[in-house]
Amino acid sequence: MPATVAVVRCETYDESVVFEAVGRGLELLGGAGRFVRGGESIMLKPNLLVGATPDKVVNTHPAVFSAVAKHLQATGAQLSWGDSPGFGNALAAARKVGIAQVAEALGITYADFAEGRQVSFPEGELIKQFVIASAVLDADGLVTLPKLKTHALTRMTGAVKNQFGCIPGMLKGEFHMRMPDIERFAQMLVDLNRLLRPRLAVMDGVIGMEGNGPRGGDPRHVGVIMISDDLVAIDAAACRVMNLDAGLVGTITHGEQWGLGSASDITFVGDDIDEFVVSDYDVNRSRQATTDSGKPKGTLAKRLIVPRPVIDPAKCTACGTCVSVCPVTPKAVDWKGGKGVPPVHDYARCIRCYCCQELCPERAIDVRVPPLGRLLHRPA
Ligand code: SF4
Ligand code: SF4
Known part of the structure; x- marks a missing residue:
């Protein structure tokens, strides 16, 4: 229609x-x-x-x-x-x-x-x-x-x-x-x-x-x-x-x-x-998938290639929102050094839903392509 x-x-x-x-x-x-x-x-x-x-x-x-x-x-x-x-x-x-x-x-x-x-x-x-x-x-x-x-x-x-x-x-x-x-x-x-x-x-x-x-x-x-x-x-x-x-x-x-x-x-x-039309609008135009498109969770490939959430410790206030909203059990982002210091991601458990990045109140979480992913998807 x-x-x-x-x-x-x-x-x-x-x-x-x-x-x-x-x-x-x-x-x-x-x-x-x-x-x-x-x-x-x-x-x-x-x-x-x-x-x-x-x-x-x-x-x-x-x-x-x-x-x-x-x-x-x-x-x-x-x-x-x-x-x-x-x-x-x-x-x-x-x-x-x-x-x-x-x-x-x-x-x-x-x-x-x-x-x-x-x-x-x-x-x-x-x-x-x-x-x-x-x-x-x-x-x-x-x-x-x-x-x-x-x-x-x-x-x-x-x-x-x-x-x-x-x-x-x-x-x-x-x-x-x-x-x-x-x-x-x-x-x-x-x-x-x-x-x-x-x-x-x-x-x-x-x-x-x-x-x-x-x-x-x-x-x-x-x-x-x-x-x-x-x-x-x-x-x-x-x-x-x-x-x-x-x-x-x-x-x-x-x-x-x-x-x-x-x-x-x-x-x-x-x-x-x-x-x-804003030709230089800052949006992800990469052809690379943002998640692993059906590969089993926890594969080595996912860990090495798929974009991952990364915490900037300089911006993190250790508020705990990311830990609260992570849907994975046990949590894929959690307190490792105790409360009061930035939480740490466990990329083997992380399903790349980016809920932590979405809801971080301090803009302290970026989504970054790991080095191998950058290499595989660099423009021809
Ligand atoms: S939600 Fe953001 S500011 Fe809060 S603990 Fe996580 S990374 Fe730090
Ligand atoms: S991306 Fe999703 S699964 Fe991974 S740490 Fe963040 S909230 Fe948890």
């Missing part, structure tokens, strides 16, 4: 500017009423990774959340919002971001994603059963609000990946354990989205994150908001903006293959997407 992506210039997070840009994007697609109807209960799912102020560009900006919410409320839809961040409490994180205050001011109910229900999904190509936050299942529809960011595991994090937060808390770690290679992890995300079928995605690309994303990267001004009901297409559009080959992103290739959406047949409406 051909997809349509609305591309709208938005240079700042000034509330009225963002409101107008989102309104224009929705109109280009036929209006908000095409996606939600009066009286329906709609769940808003921002990208809420951790509690961080908007200048850190880790989360969906509250101005984007506010603009989408106001346009959807104008249709008469009843809104709630929720997420299950990688670490800590969603409401406390949202208060730091500013989303909680916006939601309260607009009368949008907070939905706790801690409780989930098992859902059978026989149509799943890979996963036939998920546990999904009950609040998501109880809503009539889901609207997802991804942020334009880089990601160590999936190269970029966008609309498809954002639904991982609909899986309650610790269960996310289980998926990393069951699917340590990137292709299967991406396939799981595609099945998850085929089950949840978000009605609409509004991507915050006003200021994106580049480099050591999704938490420890740097802000990069892009000046765009993109809107689509096709999540594969909007992620492919994000790749174009980042000057990243969409064929390297598993959620896009498998998403197209399994009928979630279209990456190859996209009609762009609104502003010219090529005006927003």
Whole structure:
């Protein structure tokens, strides 16, 4: 099916500017009423990774959340919002971001994603059963609000990946354990989205994150908001903006293959997407896999070739977040010299899920290719 992506210039997070840009994007697609109807209960799912102020560009900006919410409320839809961040409490994180205050001011109910229900999904190509936050299942529809960011595991994090937060808390770690290679992890995300079928995605690309994303990267001004009901297409559009080959992103290739959406047949409406391409966007464009793509865990090859998380002791404050979030038992990053000194990775146990890198609050963990991997994948 051909997809349509609305591309709208938005240079700042000034509330009225963002409101107008989102309104224009929705109109280009036929209006908000095409996606939600009066009286329906709609769940808003921002990208809420951790509690961080908007200048850190880790989360969906509250101005984007506010603009989408106001346009959807104008249709008469009843809104709630929720997420299950990688670490800590969603409401406390949202208060730091500013989303909680916006939601309260607009009368949008907070939905706790801690409780989930098992859902059978026989149509799943890979996963036939998920546990999904009950609040998501109880809503009539889901609207997802991804942020334009880089990601160590999936190269970029966008609309498809954002639904991982609909899986309650610790269960996310289980998926990393069951699917340590990137292709299967991406396939799981595609099945998850085929089950949840978000009605609409509004991507915050006003200021994106580049480099050591999704938490420890740097802000990069892009000046765009993109809107689509096709999540594969909007992620492919994000790749174009980042000057990243969409064929390297598993959620896009498998998403197209399994009928979630279209990456190859996209009609762009609104502003010219090529005006927003940042040719030197700092993103992983290497053809080298970020994980071991199905090789047995603990192989020598994996240890010597696949990119690994590395702690910078000069930046590490020994907070212990990486140890807490590591899904492996026994932990693949742990206190070896006692608490108070940086933890140490055990690369033989590490499954390369990069949760530690994703959630380190001090940007102290980098993902680096080991010397042999660099040698094998050097450009011809
Ligand atoms: S999460 Fe980061 S700062 Fe905290 S102990 Fe781990 S490496 Fe150090
Ligand atoms: S050490 Fe980091 S990358 Fe390795 S398994 Fe644990 S959280 Fe994942």
